Amino acid sequence: MKRILTILAATLLLTAAMAGTASASSYDSVAEELSAIGVFRGTAGGFELDRAPTRSEAAIMLVRLYGAEDEAKAAYEAGEISMPFTDVSETAAPSVAWLYSQGITNGTSATTFGASSPCSAKMYCAFLLRALGYEDGVDFLYADTLDFAMLHGLFNLSMLDAAPFLRDDLAAVTYQALGADLKDGSTYLLASLVESGAIDAEAARPITEKIEAYRALTAASQASSTGIDADYTMNMGMDIAVDGSDGTETIHETMSVAVSGNGRIQMILKDPLQLAISMNMNMESNTAGAGPDVTMQDQVSVQEWMQDGWVYIQEEMDGTTDRYKYPVGNMDGFAEFYQEMLQISGQMNSMMLPMIDSIDVSRTGSRTVYTMKMDDSLNSLLEDLLTALQEELAAMESPVDLTADLQSCTYVYTVGSDGELESCTADFDLDLVLGLPVTETENAQITAKLQMDMQMDVNATGDDVRISYPSFSNFEDLTPVLSGGEL
Structure with a gap:
């Protein structure tokens, strides 16, 4: 039980350190915000976020992002532009006709636009890139649209696999596009639409303030996208239940744990990924199960390293020291992807925007404090990442069943007068279910409710981060255990 708890605590700490770095789904609040500025509109059935957008709907959205909706309607009604396609509704006709007249879009044939056909992620991202001033065939090839979009701050998990591109995803990448820089670097898209009068400045104020705050914060944090060295303090409370069997008897234990x-x-977030974590923990636990209730206090020292595709853990508890290691797959590829995602987020100032509920900015002396609250869409990202992790472990014959439900998440960043990140705090509530092999045929399920707050004080970032590793020659290989042996 203690070893399981230690591994769980280490995993949660790593999760906290890496949280909030990508995209997600379920963007109801984003659709509401886009609706408030007239960019995204629902139907008689509401926003209908769970269905694929049509090519006509994408065309209407694109014209709005060009700030040309009124121009298109006026030109169409005056007969200055005409509709060459027979399958476009009167609602979409001004937008499609305007885009066609500008050479921005074509039909599926000389007489059809494919108006009711689904719009793919590639197609819509190509539209967004054009609204930002890029030209396919000049700045990017259509076949490479998604790669080019990701390099400019437009990213959604629907762009990585064969999953359908839904109106939910369309809302998310549209929101990212509003915070993305124009090709000429003069400003970002929403600011240009407000300046041109296409979007009302007062209506756009909540989104504008969020974008401005996030751009300032990511500029201050950019160096940490390639490496960070920070001291931390943490407080964590967990209520844990373990159910299963070891092959001879049923396991049922509950534990209440307080950890400080x-x-x-x-972390050096380059290829190859490098990591070192040290934890000095005081744990007080109350355990109830088959036998008498037990109250224990433990002091635990754990050090964890990640290098060359392996995780190494050294654990000191009850006067004994355990050292073990296990493989984590192709970490080089993961490091490259993860670092690229962080770089994109830092440079383009838009990728995280759909997952942010609010950012409050205040001053403390010469320092600027950003309080960032995440919304429910972060849970979808967590689910997708855990699914990918489980598939990777299953392929390595190291099955782990892991699900999580993030109840709340708030970050507070402090930036010094020099514009560099000085500290960060994270406060979140998490429900976690972890299935682990106990024997070759038996598993245990761990259910945990977690409340955690952590503060990191930054020592170094970027190329200034250096990690020293011990010799790993005497670390026990847990690969046979994770493949079905006894833990």
């Missing part, structure tokens, strides 16, 4: 600790996190 401190340590250091070092």
Whole structure:
């Protein structure tokens, strides 16, 4: 039980350190915000976020992002532009006709636009890139649209696999596009639409303030996208239940745990990924199960390293020291992808926007404090990442069943007068279910409710981060255990 708890705590700490770095789905609040500025409109059935957008709907959205909706309607009604396609509704006709007249879009044939056909992620991202001033065939090839879009801050998990591109995803990448820089670098898209009068400045104020705050914050945090060295303190409360069998008897235990600790996190987010975490923890636990209730207090020291596709853990508890290691797959590829995502987020100032509920900015002396609350869409990202992790572990014959439900998440960043990140705090509530092999045929399920707050004080970022590793020659290989042996 203690070893399981230690591994769980280490995993949660790593999750907290890496949280909030990508995209998600279920963007109801984003659709509401886009609706408030007239960019995204629902139907008689509401926003209908769970269905694919049509080519006509994408065309209407694109014209709005060009700030040309009124121009298109006036030109169409005056007969200055005409509709060459027979399958476009009167509602979409001004937008499609305007786009066609500008050479921005074509039909599926000389007489059809494919108006009711689904709009793909590639197609819509190509539209967004054109609204930002890029030209396919000049700045990017249509076949490479998604790669080019990701390099400019437009990213959604629907762009990575064969999953359908839904109106939900369309709302998310549209929101990202509003915060993305125009090709000429003069400003970002929403600011240009407000300046031109296409979007009302007062209506856009909540989104504008969020974008401005996030751009300032990511500029201050950009160096940490390639590496960070920080001291941390943490407080964590967990209610844990373990159910299963070891092959001879049923396991049912409950535990209430209070953990406080401190340590250091070092990450070099380059290829290959490097990691070092030290944890000094004080744990007080109350356990109830088949036998008498037990109250225990433990002091635990854990060090964890990640290098060359392996995780190494050294654990000191009850006067004994355990050292073990296990493989984590192709970490080089993961490091490259993860670092690229962080770089994009830092450079383009738009990728995280759909997952942010609010950012409040205040001043403390010469320092600027950003309080960022995440919304429910972060849960979808967590689910997708855990699914990918489980598939990777299953392929390595190291099955782990892991599900999580993030109840709340708030970050507070402090930026110094020099514009560099000085500290960050994270406060979140998480429900976690972890299935682990106990024997070759038996599993245990761990259910945990977690409340955690952590503060990191930054020592170094970027190329200034250095990690020293011990010799790993005497670390026990847990690969046979994770493949079905006894834990």
